[in-house]
Amino acid sequence: MGSSTNEFDIIVIGGGIMGSSTAYQTAKRGCKTLLLEQFDFLHHLGSSHGESRSIRATYPEDYYTDMVLEASKLWREAESEAGYKVYTSTPHLDMGPANDASLKAVIASCQKNSFPFQILDHREVTNKFSGRLSIPEDWIAVYTELGGVIKPTKAVSMFQALAFGRGAVLKDKMEVKDIKRDEVRGGIAVFTTRGDKFWGRKCVVTAGAWTKKLVHSVTGHELPIQPLETAVWYWRIKEGHEEKYSIGGDFPTFASYGQPYIYGTPSLEFPGLIKVAVHGGCPCDPDKRPWMPRRDIDSLKEWMEGRFLGLLDCSKPAFTQSCMYSMTPDEDFVLDFLGGEFGEDVVIGGGFSGHGFKMSPVIGRILADLVLTGSAEGVGLKHFRIKRFDEHPKGNIKEFADQVGFIKSPL
Numbered sequence: 001m002g003s004s005t006n007e008f009d010i011i012v013i014g015g016g017i018m019g020s021s022t023a024y025q026t027a028k029r030g031c032k033t034l035l036l037e038q039f040d041f042l043h044h045l046g047s048s049h050g051e052s053r054s055i056r057a058t059y060p061e062d063y064y065t066d067m068v069l070e071a072s073k074l075w076r077e078a079e080s081e082a083g084y085k086v087y088t089s090t091p092h093l094d095m096g097p098a099n100d101a102s103l104k105a106v107i108a109s110c111q112k113n114s115f116p117f118q119i120l121d122h123r124e125v126t127n128k129f130s131g132r133l134s135i136p137e138d139w140i141a142v143y144t145e146l147g148g149v150i151k152p153t154k155a156v157s158m159f160q161a162l163a164f165g166r167g168a169v170l171k172d173k174m175e176v177k178d179i180k181r182d183e184v185r186g187g188i189a190v191f192t193t194r195g196d197k198f199w200g201r202k203c204v205v206t207a208g209a210w211t212k213k214l215v216h217s218v219t220g221h222e223l224p225i226q227p228l229e230t231a232v233w234y235w236r237i238k239e240g241h242e243e244k245y246s247i248g249g250d251f252p253t254f255a256s257y258g259q260p261y262i263y264g265t266p267s268l269e270f271p272g273l274i275k276v277a278v279h280g281g282c283p284c285d286p287d288k289r290p291w292m293p294r295r296d297i298d299s300l301k302e303w304m305e306g307r308f309l310g311l312l313d314c315s316k317p318a319f320t321q322s323c324m325y326s327m328t329p330d331e332d333f334v335l336d337f338l339g340g341e342f343g344e345d346v347v348i349g350g351g352f353s354g355h356g357f358k359m360s361p362v363i364g365r366i367l368a369d370l371v372l373t374g375s376a377e378g379v380g381l382k383h384f385r386i387k388r389f390d391e392h393p394k395g396n397i398k399e400f401a402d403q404v405g406f407i408k409s410p411l
Contacts, residue, residue, distance in 0.1 A: 004199075008034040008169070010371060011190050011200035013176050013214070015041055016048035017152065017357055018349050019206035020159035021364025024078070026204075027166035029372065034198060035168055036190070038175035038210070041160065046208045046286075047324045047352070048156050050232065051269035054253040055148045055358040056092045057115060060105035060400050061332070063383055065113040067362050070378075072146065074361030081162055086155040088247055090266055092147025093133075095125070096257030098140045101400040103257045106142055118143040132244050132251060134309055147253040149265050152357060159364070179203060179218045181341055188345055202371045203346045205338070209286035209324045211350035219340055224389050225351045228325040229289050230281030233297070233317040234273040235304065241311045242272050261403045262303055273318050276304055279354060279403055281325060292322040325354040330395030331402060335366055335376075335384040347371045348386070355403075 010026045012019045015037030023035040039045055055075075057068040075087045096103040110117045120141040126134050128143070135141055164170055178191040188203045207214050209227035216222055237245050245251050247266040256262040264276035278300050284290060297317075304314045328334060328351035338346040349367045356363065362379075369376040382388075388395045 006196075006198050008032045008198065008200045009202070010034070011036065011188065011198055011203045012206060013179075013190065013203065014038075014206035014208055014210075015156075015160070015170070015172065016046050016206065016208050017156050017159070017360040018208075018352070018363055018367070019204070020156050020163065021360045022204050022206060022349065022367045023168050023170075023364075024159045024163040024166065025364045025368035026372065027163045027168040029368065031372070033163065033168040034200065035160070035163060035170045036174040036176060036192070036198075037170075037172040038207075039172065041170070041172045042153055042157060045324075047326065048152055048208070048357070050152050050321055050323060052265050052275060053150045053152050053357040054092075054263065054265050055087065055146070055150060056094075056144070056253060056255065057146045058092060058094050058106050058117070058142060058144055059109055060102045061383075061398070062109040062112045063380060064359070065109060065115055067359050067379065068146070070365075071359045071362040074365065075150070078158060078162060078361060082158045084158070086151045086158055088149050088268070090147045090149060090247060091250060091252040092144050093125075093141050093252040093254045094257065095135050095139055095141040095254065098138055100257045102403070103140070103142065105400050106257075110142070110144070116144065129251065130244075131309060132311065133254075133307055135307070143252070149247060149253065149268055150358065151269075155360070159360075176207075176214065177217070179205075179214075179342075179346065181345070188342070201345075204349065204367050204371050205346065206349045206367070208350070209326050211326060211348065213286075215338070215348065219338065221340070223334065223348075223350070223386070224329055224393075224395070225334065226283050226327045227286045227289075228281040228327050228354075229284045229292070230277075230279075230323050230325055230354065231292055231295055232275060232277045232321040232323055233300070234270055234275050234319040236313040236318040237267060237272055237274055238311055238313060242267065244311070245274050256303065256307075257403075259401075260299055262300060270319060274312065276300070286324060289324070292320060326351050327353050328395060329389070329393065330398065331355070332396050333363070333384045334386060335363065335370070335381055336386045337370065339386070344370075344374050
C-alpha cells in the first residue's frame with residue numbers, strides 16, 4: 001500500500017464506544033487504522049456519553065453471558081494499559097414476579113452457562129440489603145457477584161487514547177456521506193461531506209443511531225434499526241441515608257423484570273443521587289430528536305416507593321439526561337458483513353438496543369476479527385446476522401417479552 005496519509009488498512013466510521021474499541025483492536029494488531037467521527041469526539045448526541053452504564057452477565061438470552069464475561073476481562077486489560085479505571089465492580093440483582101418468563105429465562109441461562117447465582121425470596125432480599133431494598137412477597141430475586149458501573153465518556157476517551165497510542169489516526173467532524181468499492185485498485189473508498197476521500201483495504205461501520213441512514217444511502221438496503229430517544233432519571237436519596245446506596249459498599253446494580261422494565265445503579269456520579277430509570281423511549285429521527293419529551297413516570301414512582309421503603313424522594317426526579325438507543329426488533333445486535341457489492345470488505349456493528357455498552361470491548365474484538373479474518377473466534381454469530389430479518393421480520397424468536405418499552409409519540 002502507498003504512503004499517502006489518506007490510505008489505511010482499516011477505516012472505522014463512528015467514534016462512539018463501539019468504533020473506538022474496534023479502532024483500538026485493529027491498531028493493536030498492527031493495522032494502519034483511521035477512526036472517523038461525524039461530530040466532536042466525546043459528544044453528547046448519541047449513545048456513548050453520560051455518567052454511568054451498568055454491567056451484568058445475567059441475561060434471558062444465554063448467548064450473552066460468555067460475551068459479558070470476556071468483556072469484563074477485556075475492560076480490566078484496557079484499564080491496565082491505560083493506567084486508570086473506568087469500571088467499578090458491584091454485585092448485581094435481578095428481580096421480578098416469580099412467574100415472570102424473562103426472569104425464569106435468566107435463571108435457566110445462568111444454569112446453562114454454569115454462572116454462579118443465588119435465588120432470594122422477599123425476606124432474604126430485605127435481610128441481605130439491610131432494609132435498603134424490598135420486593136413483594138410473590139417476587140424473587142437473582143443475586144450474582146458480577147455487576148458494576150462503567151463511566152461511559154471516560155471509557156470512550158480511554159479506547160481512543162489507546163488506539164492513538166497504537167498508531168491510529170483519529171479525525172472528528174468528518175461526516176461520511178458515501179462508501180464505495182474502488183473498482184480500479186480494490187479496497188473501499190470513503191467520502192465525507194467536507195470533500196475528503198479516504199481509502200482503506202476494509203471498513204467497519206459503527207455509526208450508532210445513524211447506521212440505518214448511512215447504510216440506506218450507500219446500498220439502498222433498509223436495516224431494521226430504529227433510533228429511540230430515552231430519558232435517564234436521578235433521584236435524591238433522603239438526608240442521612242446517602243452512604244447506604246453509595247458505590248463501593250454492597251449495594252448492587254439492579255434490574256426489575258415486568259412492565260415496565262426498570263434498572264438502576266448505586267450512587268456514584270452525582271453525590272446524594274441514585275439512577276433509577278425505565279428501559280424504553282420514543283422512536284425518533286436522530287437528526288430531529290425531541291430532546292427529552294415528557295414521560296409518564298407514575299409507574300416508576302410507584303415501583304420506587306415499593307422498593308426503597310421511603311429512603312428516596314420519589315416525588316420528582318432531581319436530574320434528567322437524554323440518550324439514544326439503536327433498536328432492532330429482537331433487541332439483539334447486528335454484527336455482520338454488509339454483503340452485496342462490498343462482500344466481506346465492509347463490516348457492520350449496530351443495533352445495540354440499549355444494552356451493548358458493557359460488551360463494547362468484546363464487540364470491538366469481534367468486529368476486528370470479522371474485518372481482518374472473516375470470522376470471530378469463540379463467538380457464535382448466528383443470532384447477530386442481518387439475514388435473520390429476512391427469515392423472520394422480528395428476527396430471533398424468543399419465549400419471553402421484549403424488555404424495551406416503546407412510546408408511540410412524545411407526551
